[in-house]
Amino acid sequence: MEKITSRENAKVKYACRLASSGAFRRAEGRFLAEGRKLCPELCRGAELETLFCTESALEKCPELSELPGEHYLVEDHVADKLADVGTHQGVFGVFRTPVHTLEEVKTGGRYLALERVQDPGNVGTLLRSAAAFGFDGVLLSDGCASVFAPKTLRASMGAAVRIPVIEAGKLPEAIALLRGKGITCLAAALYQSQPLSAAASGYPDGVCVVIGSEGQGLTDETIAACTGTVRIPMTDRVESLNAGIAGSILLWHFREESL
Amino acid sequence: MEKITSRENAKVKYACRLASSGAFRRAEGRFLAEGRKLCPELCRGAELETLFCTESALEKCPELSELPGEHYLVEDHVADKLADVGTHQGVFGVFRTPVHTLEEVKTGGRYLALERVQDPGNVGTLLRSAAAFGFDGVLLSDGCASVFAPKTLRASMGAAVRIPVIEAGKLPEAIALLRGKGITCLAAALYQSQPLSAAASGYPDGVCVVIGSEGQGLTDETIAACTGTVRIPMTDRVESLNAGIAGSILLWHFREESL
Structure with a gap:
């Protein structure tokens, strides 16, 4: 296996640029992931083009060599450059980004739409919960954290590659399109909303749960575009729930019937 | 207001020790909190003894001066010492720790028990969800992240002061005590468990949701001590849910009836 010893190697620089720039990821249709467990996991739903491993990572996980794509050994100081955080596992993959569009949205489906959810942890958590509970896709508005960062x-x-992720631009227009297909769109909103316990959980023509940003919630335009609103009722002992938690409880409520 | 200019001030050193040592917090029955919003919030459920503010924090939030207790201005470099992380808001409070014991557990109540949940973020999130959904108390086994860290x-x-938190030692014994009061104790377990959808949500004699650590789950002894087990059913597209998320969904299912 060829070994990369220079941090200035073109393939390494390309991978680093994928990690740091959303615009570059979009233009290239590729992303960089890091992790001994994450890279094999991503292979279940995305095409691995290039794998970079340190020698010690490959010793610990010889099965990495069975993954598809071009493989390179990298020296530790090169791996440090590929990593976005100080601690890493020495395994990096360049994957083709799966591309999905609003045209795939279908009557009877189950969707999650996020508006300007900026925290990467919350976006990641909600993708994982949506995949866990049998959703058919996730719509992201402009201003959301990048799924492939x-x-x-x-x-x-x-989960980012186990559930279709659709860049949906401005949500009110996307919601109008979903409603045109008969899908009930429910906005998560604290005020003037019905408690979740009162919301039906089955929607034969489909349902879309719409969640806004941690600080501001949904825009008025998006709430107005939806079929109705729901909230998670709470005691007055707390002011709010974490956005990932609140969203996941909504997703659980509207889960696939067989679960 | 007296101004503290030295990082070696005895009150400052005492506060720092509360922040860094769980044993010292327990021995002293006090804890240190940081935050412009968090300190006033904690006053709703715990006694504030000492408040330290930087001048700029007090200018931004003059209402802090209405809080109870002794108040001190601190210079920025003293505030940096009081903070456990690099970014802070210049507001610190020493509070009396509310103390609760297993004897307070009552038939008909709603409880959460955590076994060796080590991640402070998950423990904090679960406390917040338990308070939100009308639980009457949280039992923590040995080895859980410290609630007042x-x-x-x-x-x-x-939420740590809005819901009684009980140090419960070893969970099997605590669970036996709860069951003696007629409380149904349900262990969250992935295997040989009933799906959450099949579990009743109302328990007139009380219910306790029992959740284990992120990596290992519950010990066999604790599962055996419980009345039954539940799991959150998922599609096979994900391996697991985040512990804070999974626990919060369970808490939502067993929430106070009025919600």
Whole structure:
């Protein structure tokens, strides 16, 4: 296996640029992931093109050599450059980004739509919960944390490629499109909303749960575009729930019937 | 207001020791919290003894001066010492730790028990969800993250003093005590368990949700001590849910009836 010893290697620089720039990821249709467990997991739903491993990582996990794509050994100081955080496991993969569009949205499906959810941890967590509870896709508005950024990938634990992710631009227009297909769109909103316990959980023509940013919640335009609103009722002992938690409870409520 | 200019001030050193040592917190029955929003929030459920503020924090939030206790201005370099992380808001409070014991557990109540949940973020999140959903108390086994450590306090957003927290030692014994009071104790376990959807949500004599550590789950002894087991059913697209998420969904299922 060829060994890369220079941090200036073109393939390494390309991978680093994928990790740091959302625009570059979009233009290239590729992303970089890190992790001994995450990279094999991502292979279940995305094409691995290039794998970079340190010698010690390959010793610990010889099965990494069975993964597809071009493989390179990298020296530790090169691995340090590929990593976005100080601690890493010495395993990095360049993957093709699966591309999905609004046209795939279908009557009877189950969707999650996020509006300007900026925290990568929350976006990753919600992807993981949506995949766990049998959702058919996730719509992301402009301004959401990038699904294929290193932090989000870690939080989603690979779910990013196990559920279709659709860049949906402005949500009110996307929601109008979903409603045109008969899908009930429910906005998560604290005020003037019905408690979740009162919301039906089965929607034969489909349902879309719409969740806003941690600080501001949904825009008025997006709430107005939805079919109705729901909230998670709480005691007055807390002011709010964490966005990942609140969203996951909604997803659980609207889960696939067989679960 | 007296101004503290030295990092060697005895009150400052005492506060720092509360932040860094669980044993010292327990011995003293006090804890240190940081945050412009968190300190006033904690006053709703714990006695504030000493408040340290930087001048700029007090200018931004003059209402801090209305809080109870002794108040001190601190210079920025003293505030940096009081903070456990690099970024802080210049507001620190020494509070009396509310003390609760197993004797307070009552038939008909709703409880959460955690066994060796080590991540402070998960413990804090679960406290917040338990308070939100009307639980009457949280039991912590040996080996759980300390509820009154700075990280856990931040994650719980003050919920740590809005719901009784009980140090319960070894869970099997605590669970036997709860069952003696007629409380149904349900262990969260992935295998040989009933799906959550099949579990009743109302328990007139009380219910306790029992959750284990992120990596290992519950010990066999604790599962055996419980009345039954539950799991959150999932598709095979993910391996697991985040512990804070899974626990919060369980808490939502067993929430106070009025919610």
